[in-house]
Amino acid sequence: MTAICIMVLGTTSNAGKSWLATALCRYYSNLGFKVAPFKAQNMSNNARVVGGESHVSEGGEIGSAQYFQALAARAIPDVRMNPLLLKPEADTHSQVVLLGQVNQTLTDLPWRGRSELVWPHIAGALDALRAENDIVVIEGAGSPAEINLMDSDIVNLRVARYANARCLLVTDIDRGGAFAHLYGTWALMPEQDRALIHGFVLNKFRGDASLLSPAPEKLEALTGIPTVATLPMWREHGLPEEDGVFDEGFSANSNDDVVTIAVIAYPRISNLDEFQPLKNIKGARLIWVRSAAQLAALGAHDWIILPGSKNTESDLTWLKERGLDAAVKAHAVNGGRVLGICGGLQMLGETVGESKGLGLLLLKTIFAQDKTVKRTTGSFGALHGAWEALSNVVATGYEIHHGVTTPSEWGSELAWQNAVGNVLGIYLHGMFEEFAVLQALWGADAPSLDKVFEDLARFVDTHMEDGFLAKLVSKVAST
Numbered sequence: 314m315t316a317i318c319i320m321v322l323g324t325t326s327n328a329g330k331s332w333l334a335t336a337l338c339r340y341y342s343n344l345g346f347k348v349a350p351f352k353a354q355n356m357s358n359n360a361r362v363v364g365g366e367s368h369v370s371e372g373g374e375i376g377s378a379q380y381f382q383a384l385a386a387r388a389i390p391d392v393r394m395n396p397l398l399l400k401p402e403a404d405t406h407s408q409v410v411l412l413g414q415v416n417q418t419l420t421d422l423p424w425r426g427r428s429e430l431v432w433p434h435i436a437g438a439l440d441a442l443r444a445e446n447d448i449v450v451i452e453g454a455g456s457p458a459e460i461n462l463m464d465s466d467i468v469n470l471r472v473a474r475y476a477n478a479r480c481l482l483v484t485d486i487d488r489g490g491a492f493a494h495l496y497g498t499w500a501l502m503p504e505q506d507r508a509l510i511h512g513f514v515l516n517k518f519r520g521d522a523s524l525l526s527p528a529p530e531k532l533e534a535l536t537g538i539p540t541v542a543t544l545p546m547w548r549e550h551g552l553p554e555e556d557g558v559f560d561e562g563f564s565a566n567s568n569d570d571v572v573t574i575a576v577i578a579y580p581r582i583s584n585l586d587e588f589q590p591l592k593n594i595k596g597a598r599l600i601w602v603r604s605a606a607q608l609a610a611l612g613a614h615d616w617i618i619l620p621g622s623k624n625t626e627s628d629l630t631w632l633k634e635r636g637l638d639a640a641v642k643a644h645a646v647n648g649g650r651v652l653g654i655c656g657g658l659q660m661l662g663e664t665v666g667e668s669k670g671l672g673l674l675l676l677k678t679i680f681a682q683d684k685t686v687k688r689t690t691g692s693f694g695a696l697h698g699a700w701e702a703l704s705n706v707v708a709t710g711y712e713i714h715h716g717v718t719t720p721s722e723w724g725s726e727l728a729w730q731n732a733v734g735n736v737l738g739i740y741l742h743g744m745f746e747e748f749a750v751l752q753a754l755w756g757a758d759a760p761s762l763d764k765v766f767e768d769l770a771r772f773v774d775t776h777m778e779d780g781f782l783a784k785l786v787s788k789v790a791s792t
Contacts, residue, residue, distance in 0.1 A: 316349075316443040317786050320451040320478035320509075322469060324458075324494035328485045329516035329544070331378040332552050334452040336769035338386035340782060343770055346447040350382030353435045354397040354454060354468040356407065358583035358623045359553070361743075362688050362711035363390035363413070373413015374398055374686060374713060377586045381552065382450065385766040393438035397431050397467070402581070402623055412438070415684060428465040435467055436475060443476070448786060451478055458501035470506045479785050480509045482538075487517040487546060492528050499536050511785060512541035512778075519546045541778045550772070551593060551765035553586030573615040575602045577637060579628035583621040583656070584713075590745045594755050608640035616650045617641055619657025621742065625678075625716065626668045629660050638671055645673055650699045651736045658729070658738035659716050666716075673736045674729055678716040685712050689741055691726040698734015702753045710743030 319337060323330040334350060342348045355376035363375055363383075375395035383390035392413035399407040409419040409427070412434060419427050442449050457469040473480055482498060484491045495513050502510075513532065515525070522543045529540035574591055578601040591599050602608060608617060619641070622628040632638050645651050651673065653661040662676030663669070670676075690709040697704075708727065718740070720729065729738045744750050746762065774782070 316446045316449045318351075318443070318449045318451055318476035318478040319785060320453060320473050320476070320480040322453040322457050322473070322480050322482045322498075322510075324456055324482065324484040324491075324498045325488070326455050329483050329514075330452050330454075331382075332550060332769065333481070333483055333514065333516070333544075333773065334450050335378070335382045335385045335552060335766065336773040337450045337782075338382045339766040339770040340773055341448050341450070341786065342385070342387050344783075346786070347388075347445075348386035348448045348450060349388050349442045349446045350379050350386060350394050350450050350452070351439055351442055352376065352379050352395050352452040352454065352468070353439070353472050354399065354431075355379070355395050356399040356401065356454070358400050358581070358621075359586045360398060360400065360410075360584065360713060361390065362686055362713060363392060363394075374400075374410050375413065377553065377584070378452065381762070382452070384762060385769070386450070388446075393441055396435050396438040400583075400623060408623075413686075425465045428467050432467050432471075435472070439472070439476060449476070451476065456498060457506070458498040460501055470502065473509050474506060478509060479511050481512050481514050481541070482510055483514040483516050485517050486515045486543075487519065491515055492532055496532060496535060499538065507536075510536075510538050512781065513538055515540060515543045517546045518543050539778070541781045542773070542776050544773070544776050547772065549593075550769060551589070552769065553589040571596050571598045573598050573600060573611060574618060575600050575608060575611060575615065576618045576620055577602050577632070577641075577657075579603075579622060579631050581623040581628050583623045584654075584742050585620055587654075587743050587745060588618070588620070590751060594751070596755065602637075603635070605636040605640040608637065608644060611644060611649065613648050615644075616652060617644050619651070619653040619660055621654055621713075622656030622660075625656040625659050626666050628656065629665060629668055629670070632660065642671060642673065645731075645736050648699075648733075648735055653736075653738040654744075655712070655714050655740055655742060656716075658740060659714075659718065661736060661738050662718065674731055674738050676718050676720070676729060676738065678718045680715050681717050683715075685714050685740075687712050689727075691741070693727050696728065696730060696734065696737070698730065700728075700730065700734060700737045703728075703737075703750065706747075706749050706753050708741060708744050708747045708750055710741040710747070712740050713742065714740060 321330045321334045357376045359377040360374040361377050361380035373392045379395040380390045398410040401407045409416050454468040484494045533539050659665045659678040661674045663672050664677045666680050693703040693706050
């Protein structure tokens, strides 16, 4: 049997494709189907380390969105779920990861020169997933109406056509112009592809849904496609945003007595999705920082996190140009907690490649040609000072880095500390998704990922047209 493919397309980036696809993965899994996610091409520096294809022991990188979608589907994440990952290293250049592994040949090619070379791998990955599952939930990218890219498209309409996918087109109504976005996207699509659209979805709606009429009815009269859901604005769904600094300017916790966790948002920040669990902690407020003044306003009980970076030396230069290096060091001297993860760990050392680091840890990092990509389980060991609560806690996560770092005398299996104990550096991504870590640091747990997935599935089921999702996966889907 070949799996039915459900595809989520969007009128724009950030319309809600990723989280809707995640919700559908859990919804259909709850109905007893064997489900897998798929996105042909992803552009993101938020990546996870997963296993390889079923017949290949070596794993590799995929976009974080497909990793979470696999967990929502109760599937084991593997590289076929996101066969092509583009990791931006500059405004005009990206590292190309094919089936989990960096491919330098493709990296060196111009954008349009890659399509026909990678398409057989994309089609093969999708075919394999369809052969092993009942339903494959596919996520598109950007918009299918990007007519300048249609001749080289490998992620939207070409995939939909190849899989004969039953598509939903979602739009962000909070931006304004939602009905124009839906109609314009539909109008710019080739006629044969319009037939694949089974429903429009309005996302991030605030207000009385009855006031939308007669717009949905007029849109259906023009296109023949019904609006099957109006999803209310829901900021606190608990799933990380796929791209960008999520929920900028918004915090569920804003009281003066909470601990502020300031994550430095340098230009090439990577794996920022791993901080999502901190947003759900009572007593914590997560903020994104780009100026020394923001750090100067922190108290000694607050945290600074230097996250991962796709270009550590470039981001370190950016840090210094803005005086953020001095502000981080001042916070550390005052006894404040500082945590460096991966590229952030490297910046805390004495040297990073050819650059001088912040000197808060007795570490030296050189950059190797080979890339470390692996799942890691280890113990924090006997820590002291501000991070003592993590002593001997065991955590599982992942490492993605080129740097090779010389350990210091204060190192443990997972982490390095300064002599005082308030500065901590680790290569491990994903520590805040570990229950044991959250419990040790906060004495309470954030909502589990499984609860997040269940809430997403329930939310979509509540606001979708009655019976529509079931009809969508029937042998003859109703339009």
